[in-house]
Amino acid sequence: xxxxxxxxxxxxxxxxxxxxxxxxxxxxxxxxxxxxxxxxxxxxxxxxxxxxxxxxxxxxxxxxxxxxxxxxxxxxxxxxxxxxxxxxxxxxxxxxxxxxxxxxxxxxxxxxxxxxxxxxxxxxxxxxxxxxxxxxxxxxxxxxxxxxxxxxxxxxxxxxxxxxxxxxxxxxxxxxxxxxxxxxxxxxxxxxxxxxxxxxxxxxxxxxxxxxxxxxxxxxxxxxxxxxxxxxxxxxxxxxxxxxxxxxxxxxxxxxxxxxxxxx
Amino acid sequence: xxxxxxxxxxxxxxxxxxxxxxxxxxxxxxxxxxxxxxxxxxxxxxxxxxxxxxxxxxxxxxxxxxxxxxxxxxxxxxxxxxxxxxxxxxxxxxxxxxxxxxxxxxxxxxxxxxxxxxxxxxxxxxxxxxxxxxxxxxxxxxxxxxxxxxxxxxxxxxxxxxxxxxxxxxxxxxxxxxxxxxxxxxxxxxxxxxxxxxxxxxxxxxxxxxxxxxxxxxxxxxxxxxxxxxxxxxxxxxxxxxxxxxxxxxxxxxxxxxxxxxxxxxxxxxxxxxxxxxxxxxxxxxxxxxxxxxxxxxxxxxxxxxxxxxxxxxxxxxxxxx
Numbered sequence: 151x152x153x154x155x156x157x158x159x160x161x162x163x164x165x166x167x168x169x170x171x172x173x174x175x176x177x178x179x180x181x182x183x184x185x186x187x188x189x190x191x192x193x194x195x196x197x198x199x200x201x202x203x204x205x206x207x208x209x210x211x212x213x214x215x216x217x218x219x220x221x222x223x224x225x226x227x228x229x230x231x232x233x234x235x236x237x238x239x240x241x242x243x244x245x246x247x248x249x250x251x252x253x254x255x256x257x258x259x260x261x262x263x264x265x266x267x268x269x270x271x272x273x274x275x276x277x278x279x280x281x282x283x284x285x286x287x288x289x290x291x292x293x294x295x296x297x298x299x300x301x302x303x304x305x306x307x308x309x310x311x312x313x314x315x316x317x318x319x320x321x322x323x324x325x326x327x328x329x330x331x332x333x334x335x336x337x338x339x340x341x342x343x344x345x346x347x348x349x350x351x352x353x354x355x356x357x358x359x360x361x362x363x364x365x366x367x368x369x370x371x372x373x374x375x376x377x378x379x380x381x382x383x384x385x386x387x388x389x390x391x392x393x394x395x396x397x398x399x400x401x402x403x404x405x406x407x408x409x410x411x412x413x414x
Numbered sequence: 415x416x417x418x419x420x421x422x423x424x425x426x427x428x429x430x431x432x433x434x435x436x437x438x439x440x441x442x443x444x445x446x447x448x449x450x451x452x453x454x455x456x457x458x459x460x461x462x463x464x465x466x467x468x469x470x471x472x473x474x475x476x477x478x479x480x481x482x483x484x485x486x487x488x489x490x491x492x493x494x495x496x497x498x499x500x501x502x503x504x505x506x507x508x509x510x511x512x513x514x515x516x517x518x519x520x521x522x523x524x525x526x527x528x529x530x531x532x533x534x535x536x537x538x539x540x541x542x543x544x545x546x547x548x549x550x551x552x553x554x555x556x557x558x559x560x561x562x563x564x565x566x567x568x569x570x571x572x573x574x575x576x577x578x579x580x581x582x583x584x585x586x587x588x589x590x591x592x593x594x595x596x597x598x599x600x601x602x603x604x605x606x607x608x609x610x611x612x613x614x615x616x617x618x619x620x621x622x623x624x625x626x627x628x629x630x631x632x633x634x635x636x637x638x639x640x641x642x643x644x645x646x647x648x649x650x651x652x653x654x655x656x657x658x659x660x661x662x663x664x665x666x667x668x669x670x671x672x673x674x675x676x677x678x679x680x681x682x683x684x685x686x687x688x689x690x691x692x693x694x695x696x697x698x699x700x701x702x703x704x705x706x707x708x709x710x711x712x713x714x715x716x717x718x719x720x721x722x723x724x725x726x727x728x729x730x731x732x733x734x735x736x
Contacts, residue, residue, distance in 0.1 A: 152519035159516035167504045170545075239500040239561075242464050243517035244490040 156245040157253040164224075164257025168264070178220060178265040182212045183272065186282075189341075199343045202284035202372055209282060210367040211340025213269055213299060214360060217262050221303045222331050224258035225310015229317045241412075251311065251409045255402070258307035259300060266299055286371055295367045298391060302363040305398035308405035315405075315412040338364050359397035366390030417442040417569060417601050418463070422472035425458050425625075432458040434625035435472065440603065445595050447612040447619030448605040449704065455625040456605035457497060460571050463603070464494050477568060493518075495562030497573040497605075499554045501546050507533070507557050508542040511564060518565040525564075532560035535590055537583065552578055559587060563594065570594070572604045576611060588615055609704040621708055628711045637702045640710055641665065642678030645687065647697040649673065656690045663687075669709075676702075 168174060186205055194204030231237040240250055270292055276282040313326060337351075338360040347355060355361050366387045385393075416439040423436040433455045440446045448456045461467040463474055465485035474481045477491035501510045508529065515525035533539045536556035546554060555578055562570065572591070576584040592615065594600045606612050612619050613633045620630040629636060641664045652673060657666060662683060665676035677683060680699045688694065709715055 155516045155519055159513045162516075163502060163505065163513055166509065167502065170504050234499070234503070236500050236502050238466060238496055239514070240517065242466060242489060242492075242494055244486070244519070245517060246486065 152244070153246060153249045156243065157249050157256065160240065160250065160253025161256045161260065164254070165260050168257075168261040174261075175265075178216060179268055179272075181219070182216050182269055185212050185215065186272075186276065200372065203282070205276070206282040206284045206372060207368075208341055209273060209285060210295075210364055210371055211335075211338070213266060213295070213367060214302065214338065214340055214364050215335050216265050216269055217299050217303050218306055218335055218360060219331060220262045220265055221258050221306035222310040222313075222326065224261055225254070225307050225312070226314040226317070226320075226323065226326060228254070228311060228314040229320045229322075232318075233320070247409045247412075248406050251402075251406050254311055255304055255307050255405075258310070259303045262303045262307075263296065263300060266296070284372060286373075291370050294370050294387070298363050298366050298370075298387075298394065301391065301394045301398050302360065305359060305394070305401040308398065308401035312401070312405050312408045315408045334358060334360050337361070340364050359394060362390040362393040366394070416440055418474065418476050418603070420459075420463070420472070420474040423459070423462060423469050423474050424471045425455075425462060425467065426470040431625050433462070433469075436625075436627065438620065438627070438630075440601060442601050443595060443599040444617040445591070445602045445604065445615050447616035448603065448622055449607065449609070449612045449616075449619050449708075450605075450622035451607060454622045456622055457573055459622075460494070460573050460603070460605060464492055464571055465489060491568045492571060493562050493565055493567035493569070494571040495558050495573060495575055497577065499558060501554065501557055501561065503547040504545060506543050506545050507538055507549070507560075510546060510557065511542075511561055514561045514564055520565055528564045528566075532564050535563070535586060536560045537586075552580070552583075555579060556583065563590065566594070566598055566600065569601045569603070572602065574606055575604060576606075576608065584611075591615060613704055619704075621704075621711065623708075623712050629707065633704060636704065636707045640702045640706060641676050642702075643676070643680035643699055644702055644706060645675040645677065645680050645684070645697065645699050646672055647675075647687075647691065648695040649691045650693040650695065652691060657687070660687065660690065672696075 185208065190205035190208055198204050199207045228237060231240075241247075270287070273282065273285060273287055277285045277287060309330070313322075313330075333354075337354045337358045339355060340360075344352075344355050344361070362385070365385060369387050369390075418438065418440040420436050420438045423433060423438075424431070425433040436459060448459065450456055458467065462469050463476060463481060465481050465488050468482065476488045479487040479491070481488050501507075502513075505513070511529045511532070512525070515522075515529065520528070530539075533542055536559055538553060538556055538560065541549070541553065546557065549557065559572075559575060562572065575591070576587055579587070588611070591602060591604075595602050604611075604615060616633060618630065618632050619636075621628045621636075631639070646669065648671075654666065654673075657663060657675070660683075663675050663677045665674075667674050667676075675687070684697075684699065688697070705715070
């Protein structure tokens with residue numbers, strides 16, 4: 151009971167802070183719009199994949215990108231907590247470290263999912279006005295996509311928390327963008343189909359858990375085109391989901407451990 | 415059986431020993447002070463006791479639980495007010511207190527009652543719905559205090575509780591702390607470099623310097639042990655040897671260009687002393703303070719550096735330590 155209340159307290163704090171920091175909310179809307187309109191529009195005048203226009207093609211990727219950036223940064227944000235000492239207040243409370251970890255994951259996932267919901271609204275509008283034809287936004291397709299995004303987000307928040315718990319100051323932020331967030335995004339098939347990849351690139355993409363999230367969501371929202379094929383096996387969304395789930399479970403495991411060992 | 419017992423508690427940093435084989439016993443229901451200059455190791459000791467910093471060696475038993483082996487159980491028995499602000503700036507004062515109530519699993523009616531009580535105490539009731547970002551330094555400090563006092567733990571740690579507060583709010587806080595100790599039989603450990611605070615509040619205190627206990631005892635006893643009153647005088651031409659012949663003078667020392675004499679019942683001996691000293695520029699009789707105790711045992715004045723350190727200095731100090 152007490153652990154649940156503590157988890158709720160952490161979730162409450164994260165959600166309140168997110169909603170009050172308008173700059174975070176606004177940038178979470180503007181950034182994907184830039185991708186869809188400028189990259190999507192610009193490149194889309196020259197290329198198209200999988201029988202749909204380029205904007206439609208990258209829409210699942212943009213969803214994932216939002217989840218990726220917001221959840222990893224959410225996790226790393228605890229470095230800041232440690233600096234202004236709110237972390238001390240939480241760490242000294244009679245709560246298990248595991249519960250603190252869970253509270254943080256729930257808070258981060260909520261932030262991310264709120265942003266994703268806004269993106270779905272944008273998706274509806276763009277489909278309606280004809281910018282993104284071929285996007286199947288239905289109640290069930292959105293629900294399944296949300297399940298994918300939630301599972302991915304949990305794993306990614308965990309990565310952020312693992313890094314944040316080990317970092318001593320926010321100076322390492324830039325490194326995390328360069329060496330983790332961008333590679334995970336670019337190597338996920340968000341922006342291009344991953345059939346017929348050059349041999350040196352393929353292993354990186356297949357090792358990236360985000361790839362399977364993109365693949366799953368794209369299959370659901372667009373269709374079977376340009377799917378991930380490993381050997382001769384085409385991955386079903388079910389299999390994609392299992393891979394993403396496995397990734398998240400592993401990250402939660404490592405994260406719980408990292409939190410227990412966290413130094414102030 | 416003491417409620418807190420440290421056993422050779424030690425914390426080493428790369429170049430220095432912050433806390434050096436500390437052996438302390440603190441009894442239930444007492445207000446115990448750790449008094450010392452900045453950097454003496456008070457805060458580090460506290461952070462180890464509340465399980466936020468692992469000791470390099472040694473350990474402590476708090477409420478029957480080992481801080482290294484049973485940190486979860488230790489945390490259930492304690493509360494702490496940190497020296498540095500640890501409230502969330504984006505939340506309001508009230509929300510910060512509510513979060514605290516949740517984190518400490520307080521029933522909701524008790525929580526609301528206590529929130530009201532502590533907000534009144536620190537005079538923040540009319541600002542409770544403002545974001546902490548808009549609070550002044552002193553207001554933040556008071557909010558921290560309110561939060562730490564809210565859940566009435568068995569053992570309460572206060573790290574420089576009244577730092578940067580005006581005298582009036584300081585009085586209020588002291589009274590509340592005394593009441594908590596008395597009515598709830600709460601054990602309170604307080605670090606401070608305010609002599610007055612230590613003197614007024616603490617049942618017993620340990621003077622700490624360079625990570626070690628210099629002396630430990632009740633403030634009254636410590637002052638009494640110095641041996642009576644202090645006469646401080648400035649003479650035109652002082653004959654120390656003549657003074658030394660007066661057997662009732664226990665100690666003669668120079669303090670900042672003047673002479674300090676320690677003796678009992680100073681006022682009745684004053685005339686005789688003045689006769690020996692001859693012409694004087696100034697003379698002062700006073701009872702010893704904890705300052706004198708510190709000076710006596712360490713050979714240094716306590717108020718070196720920045721006793722009344724500003725917020726900025728405090729923050730820098732704290733971030734250096736962590």
